[in-house]
Amino acid sequence: MAKGITQEQVSAAADALVTAGERPTVEKIRAQLGTGSPNTVTRMLDTWRGALATRLSQVLALPDVPADVGQAFTEVWRLAMTHAESLAQAALAHEQNALLAAQSSLTQERKLWDIGIAEAQAQAQSADQARQVAETRLADMQRLVEQQASQVAELAQQRDDWQRRAEQLDEAFEAHKSSATAERETQAAHVRAVEDRAHAEIDRAREETKTLQAALRQKEREASAAAARLEKALDSARAAEHRATEQGTRAKTLEQQLARMDGVPSALLAAQQSLQAALERETMLQAKLQHLTKGTRTQAVVRKRKPRSMPGAS
Template structure:
């Protein structure tokens, strides 16, 4: 309720309405004052109606008033009182109707509030259940998160361990690459030397053949000796070819070793040397078998 409304303000507003020929109602009083709750204005308006008769009686006993004027004044006040009473009854009926309508509205509003309260309580209960379910899900997810974190830690440890193994294997791979490059250089050197020897033997063979032809025409007696020397040179050429085949087998053995190392990715220096020695030994055996 707004502050500042008094009984005197309500009385003055009601008197002003009566003097203007209007019926003093709660709404008009509130409109005139610009404030005041309907209940407070209704209560103060009842007080004003109760004091109206007393104020009229006091007006009839005013001193020094001629009898005719007093009677006229009383008649005027009687008419005013009658009119005010009629207006008061009408205002009271309107106020009662307004109160009844307000009570009806309040009852309906109360029912609406009760329905809203029931819905709110149901929502609270449902929210409580949902919160309990959410708490359960949160605990389950927290357990899952802990499990995943443990798995993550284990995977990180495995990754670090595998990374260390990979670094070791990478270092061993680099070593094997260096050794392989060295062996390949040696093989190429041997191959180049063998090719040079073969070319030189071929050139010598050709020269010897030419010389043999010349000397056959010139020296028939030395044919047997030149033929023997020719056979000897052929043996040298065959030996050179066998040496070249030996080195080719050595190269093939090295390539097989590299392929095996790439497939297994488990380099072993001792195993590589063993395979190489076996390949060399096998090649040498094959070379010895080829000799006449």
């Protein structure tokens, strides 16, 4: 409904239309005023028509009008009223048709608005449900974000702890590496010294063995010669048994020679024992050298592997 339209404005517009020789209608009055709803204009136009008869009656009641003029004027007025009534009825019918069309349009529009409102309510309900779901998901996401933030902080703390631990292990590894290098160098120097001493002892034992072997060969040659002489003497003794009486002096001499030859096997046995002792000493020194070399290599391998196993051991 339009605002600001008064009865005086509608009446003035209707009078202006009548003065201009036009029939006052709702559309014309609204066009002339530039505003106003059809219902309001129709109601005010009916009021104007009702007041129009009163105004004409006042005009007819003027005392200065002659009777024939008054009758003529009355006839003109009756015709005008009849024509106006027919025009009013036609306008009323037109207005009613317009109102019916407007009412139908409004009814259709209201149905459309009802449908739109129902759809809007359904959409609003769906939107409210979606909002509730979104709020629930948002709360879950916020809790998840808080949990992840807590986990990130915990992981960062663990990372810092592991980083410090790694730095400590690196420092310990470097220190152990330096110590192991120094110890390995010391051990290598010790092994080289032991090897040098062992090689010197082996060389000395070999020299002694060679000397003893030469002496043994000399003793063997002497023993072979003595055995040959002994065999020859025995042969001579067996050959001369029948001449034992005549050869008493020679037998005594032979016995003396045999007495001297008894010392040869003892010397030969002593040489063999010295040679055996030298060989055993050489074997013992070689075994000791191999044991020291093997032990040194095993310790070096263990020390090389030990720094790698430190992180797992800690």
